[in-house]
Amino acid sequence: MHVPGFVASFALVASLAVALAGPVVGWIVVAAWLLSGALAFHRPTERLFARRVMKLRPPEPEEQARLEPVWHEVTARAGIEARTYELMVENRDGLNATAIACHIVGVTTYALDNVPSSHLAAVLAHELGHHTGGHSWAGLLGYWYALPGRIAWNVTSVVAIGAVYIASRISLIVATLLFVCLASCAVGLALAYWPIVLSLLVAPYFLAYTARKSELRADEQAAALGFAPEMTEVLRHLEAQEAAERARAAEAERRTGKRPDQPGALTRLLAGHPGHEERLQALEAHPSVGR
Structure with missing residues (x-):
């Protein structure tokens, strides 16, 4: 990934x-x-x-x-x-x-x-x-070796946005031409190197999926060592904390009338941790939980 x-x-x-x-x-x-x-x-x-x-x-x-x-x-x-x-x-x-x-x-x-x-x-x-x-260690190495590309992308984005903004202060036509030129270059590079570009676009979702699975596997490791009941109690504690936070957010919403932003479907796919309910279901299937 x-x-x-x-x-x-x-x-x-x-x-x-x-x-x-x-x-x-x-x-x-x-x-x-x-x-x-x-x-x-x-x-x-x-x-x-x-x-x-x-x-x-x-x-x-x-x-x-x-x-x-x-x-x-x-x-x-x-x-x-x-x-x-x-x-x-x-x-x-x-x-x-x-x-x-x-x-x-x-x-x-x-x-x-x-x-x-x-x-x-x-x-x-x-x-x-x-x-x-x-x-x-696999996650750290992956992050480290992807860092130059990530830095280059961030710097290029800032420079491009800054250039278009400065051009817009001079002339809307100049800004539009510059934007079209930059967009054309980006599309051209994407078409020329589409396998790499496509992989970079979908990799974060696969990495997030892998991260969620690694959390479940780490739970399995804790359960195999005999800590399934205790891990279940920890997750229920975390679940209660999140429920209290949601209640506070709902109360703030009633007071202010401002509805908090809800994560979209793509944002949820980028989550690195599975939900507590999913982890609890996996742990509760472990034989030691019922003892």
Whole structure:
């Protein structure tokens, strides 16, 4: 699913590197970019990414004391050394955790302070499922190798919109001609490279579908470790929180008369998480839930 973004970025990086630095140096730059993905498996780089980008931090001593027994129980059930992965904390409200790169498991302060150890263990088991399933590192590599193409698209869009806006301040006719010229170039490129363009257009929907399936597989991993009942309770807790938020939004709508925007069908297809009801149905089918 990440291949179209990688192909577009590779073509861009190779073209710019060879054009600006020559064939020899240019292909060395391309090789360095290709090898840079290995940093996703480099622990110091993982920690830097988790701190600077994901805004996670090492746990305080009391947080470490809270996390370690729970994490050791989860990893013992999975037959994995606890030190294989590193626990970090995110200062954030809401019951949540995240699997980052290859060895980082992050958990929110809310989860540490407000949920019982059994529920915390289920959440951590879910994140361990992302790691053992390869979801986290594959997603990070896909994002990294698609980044040059994404940056180029954003810069090109801003420049094109800015150029049309400036032209419109000069003359509406000039702006119209410029818009038609840019649109013609875009259509021409799309027709010339239609397999790549079509793949780039549909890839986000397939990636979102894959992400939703990975959440269900991580739930299956937690259930296989014996945390299906606890994971079910966690999801019911999240479902109750969302219901309360919808009630507050409905009350605000009655007071202001302003109806909140509802996501469309295409937006829902881009969701990276399945609905709580779908996850609950999958978990409730697990034999241990009825025990």
